[in-house]
Amino acid sequence: MAATILVVEDEPAIQELISYNLKQAGHQALKADNAEQALNLVQSALPDLILLDWMLPGISGVEFARRLRSDKRTKTIPIIMLTARSEEQDKLTGLETGADDYITKPFSPRELNARVKAVLRRRAPQMTDDVVQVGGLKLDPASHRITGNGQPVDLGPTEFRLLHFLMTHPERVHSRTQLLDQVWGDHVFVEERTVDVHIRRLRKALEPTALDALIQTVRGTGYRLSPN
Template identity: 60%
Template sequence: MTAATILIVEDEAAIRDMVRFALERAEFETREAGDAAAAQVAIADQPPDLILLDWMLPDLSGIDLARRLRKDELTRDIPVIMLTARGEEEDKIRGLEVGADDYITKPFSPRELVARIRAVLRRVRGEGGERPIEIEGLILDPVGHRVSAHGEPLEMGPTEFRLLHFFMAHPERVFSRSRLLDSVWGRNVYVEERTVDVHIRRLRKALAPHGHDRLIQTVRGAGYRFSRQV
């Protein structure tokens, strides 16, 4: 398998050098950008397999760049890991809500960074070899990585796609947040249980145009389930 290409978007040269060294030792291909403008040029020239995105950039915040990437059809499925010195929970939630797939706070160890990158790439590449699933006009195609509702394509990020795939493959069952983290994100991923709530909200929004958001039900005190029953 060809080595994954990681775009490092970071304005501090010393951090870029450290990250590049760690990733190349782990046999990733790397590219670099010192600001959002350079990152957008690099992405347009050759979309990477994953973007490491610093929160504080000199020309545009990482949050705003992540939001732009998620709105663009050509870049919305590229996984993003935020790199930042911000450790407050609300900042983490903001990053996840605009489309980041994971979040790592500085200072971090190179081993942890590599582990998180591999975990995100496994999640993105993990589906395959299954038939489409259809429930009440909602169709998920694991091979084509598409979701449609009554023939109309629905747009959603890669994490929401995996979450929906898991739900549709296991309807009428209640899953706790910790079980969803293990099954959808993976056991070796360092994310908090509230991450599930963020992506549930985003999934419901994506399913709302034809009313399929009602299928994602909150079970108070237990977790979530995918159910046709009220």
């Protein structure tokens, strides 16, 4: 868990309710009353997920979602739409604009949490605290522990996040740029070559368990984690 979630909702009571529940679930909640305010927030820091009311004063939720989807920087952010029951027929339209899921009001905190978790699991598995296991490697985000073939492995913060991301997206080549975006964050200015160094450090830390072979170099493209 522990994702940053932006709540865009004009009704204060519901907004408060939602952020309260998110906080209880261990997330950090950003709040916005309307689309303009939300856009500003998104400028400065990208949230991991956006809860978006369908009906908003000024720019509507749909329109806001469309804009997010058209901007390269924000197009991959998962969106959950909030809609009133009476607008149920608009569900399809909502999903068409690229929402990942929708919730109809009134909803229970349990449902909210379940859907948030589900979407995060699908779109940003490295944000959840599910235990990940690949090959002989096991990583537990909650306890922040890693074992390779049963032996404990210890990593610095960056290597930890890097490995976590790779393990949640295995069998897939990631360019250095992608890794920088996903592991370092999108507002960071860092040389691409730096990724090499951290890959190196990660491999070195895994050497004692012979699991460094999981991290493969794809020349001209990037890196991949694979049990083969």
